[in-house]
Structures are given as structure tokens and as C-alpha cells.
Amino acid sequence: MKNLVVAIDGPAGAGKSTVAQLAARALNYTYIDTGAMYRAVAWKTLQQHEPVTDELIVRVVRDILVDLRYTGGKTTVSVDGRDITGEIRTPEVSGIVSQVARLAPVREKMVDLQRKMAERGAVLMDGRDIASNVLPDADVKIYLTASIEERAKRRWKELCEKGYTIELEKLQADIAARDKADSEREISPLVQAEDAVLLDTTGMSIDEVVQAILKMCR
Ligand code: DC
Numbered sequence: 030m031k032n033l034v035v036a037i038d039g040p041a042g043a044g045k046s047t048v049a050q051l052a053a054r055a056l057n058y059t060y061i062d063t064g065a066m067y068r069a070v071a072w073k074t075l076q077q078h079e080p081v082t083d084e085l086i087v088r089v090v091r092d093i094l095v096d097l098r099y100t101g102g103k104t105t106v107s108v109d110g111r112d113i114t115g116e117i118r119t120p121e122v123s124g125i126v127s128q129v130a131r132l133a134p135v136r137e138k139m140v141d142l143q144r145k146m147a148e149r150g151a152v153l154m155d156g157r158d159i160a161s162n163v164l165p166d167a168d169v170k171i172y173l174t175a176s177i178e179e180r181a182k183r184r185w186k187e188l189c190e191k192g193y194t195i196e197l198e199k200l201q202a203d204i205a206a207r208d209k210a211d212s213e214r215e216i217s218p219l220v221q222a223e224d225a226v227l228l229d230t231t232g233m234s235i236d237e238v239v240q241a242i243l244k245m246c247r
């Protein structure tokens with residue numbers, strides 16, 4: 030099989046990173062979690078301990094060094110040489126990441142990095158604008174989604190396992206707000222690319238979704 034470029038987009042909590050990671054492992058491909066890169070910029074913005082404004086975000090992104098590595102089936106994100114993998118999925122980072130991701134200077138820098146990482150092929154990249162903007166020539170394009178209730182439940186379970194206490198209703202409202210912001214922003218909004226295959230994972234097991242993705246690649 031040729032070294033494919035696989036693009037997976039979809040809203041928050043659709044399970045993209047879980048299934049994309051498993052599919053990448055099965056194919057022996059590199060997995061690129063682009064959401065983690067926007068989260069890294071959001072994380073560094075919060076580290077400034079200043080009110081979060083567009084000006085601050087633009088200042089932060091100007092000289093940030095984001096490094097994304099996929100080794101031994103695991104993604105590591107570092108900012109300016111510090112491993113922050115364990116610190117980017119907090120409610121605080123999720124709370125500002127849509128504001129960060131809608132700014133042109135942020136997207137330009139991240140998209141540039143993402144395209145470079147995909148140059149050699151044999152990659153599976155997930156995000157919001159991968160099929161529509163970052164890798165329009167991808168060999169396989171998938172739009173992964175699930176009902177808002179199911180997506181909220183999945184994220185809620187994930188956060189509970191990490192020791193966070195958050196109400197399911199509040200989390201569902203937060204996810205809906207983030208979907209709205211990501212879909213309505215001006216630059217590269219979340220959309221299903223015209224040539225992407227829709228995969229609604231509501232009621233599907235992780236393994237069923239992974240198998241569906243592998244079938245499309247084969
Ligand atoms: O997939 P995630 O929840 O980790 O993504 C975090 C945020 O980053 C999400 O709210 C939208 C943004 N994002 C984006 O704008 N473009 C991408 N390619 C990936 C993520």
C-alpha cells in the first residue's frame with residue numbers, strides 16, 4: 030500500500046484523537062494531533078498571567094517554539110523545550126483555545142508546521158480544517174462526528190478519570206459553544222470538506238470506528 034496522507038476532521042469530543050492514534054498504530058503511520066498545537070499556544074498564553082486578549086495571543090505566538098513528536102505510539106507536545114503534554118487538556122486551556130485558534134497569525138504558523146510534518150506521507154492528521162485547508166490533496170478524507178450528548182459524555186468520562194469534577198450539562202454547553210466558535214470563525218472554520226466521507230460514530234465502539242477508518246485506507 031502506498032504511503033497515504035489521511036485527514037480526519039470533526040467537532041470536539043468526536044473521538045478523533047483516540048481512533049486516529051489507534052489507526053495510525055495499525056498502519057504504522059505518524060499521528061499528528063493539530064488540536065494539541067493550538068492548545069500549546071493557549072497554554073503559553075495562560076502562563077503569561079495577563080488578561081487574555083488577541084494582542085497577548087499574537088505576541089505569544091510570535092516567538093513560540095511548538096514541537097510535536099509521535100514516538101512509540103505516543104504524542105508529546107513541548108513549548109520552548111518544555112514537555113507540556115499533561116497540561117494541555119485542562120478546562121482552562123479548553124476555555125480559551127477557540128479564541129487562540131481563530132487568529133490568523135496563530136493559524137499561519139501552525140498550518141505551516143503541519144504541512145511540513147506531512148511532507149513525507151504515511152501520516153494521519155486530525156483537526157478541524159485538515160481536509161479543507163491544511164492538506165487539500167490528502168488521499169483519504171474523513172469527517173468524524175457524533176451526537177452532542179455522546180461527545181459530551183465521552184469528554185466528561187475522560188475528565189473524571191483525570192480527577193476533574195465538572196457537571197455533564199456544563200461540559201455539554203462548553204462543547205456546544207466551542208463547536209459554534211470553531212464553525213463560525215472567519216478563517217478556516219470547521220466544515221466537512223466536499224470530498225470527505227462522513228463517519229457518524231454515535232453508538233459505535235472505538236474498535237468499530239478504527240476498523241471503518243482502516244477499511245477506507247485500504
Ligand atoms: O481537537 P481539540 O479539542 O484538541 O482542539 C482544540 C481547539 O483547537 C479546537 O477548539 C479548535 C482548534 N483547532 C483548530 O482550529 N484547527 C485544527 N486543525 C485543530 C484544532
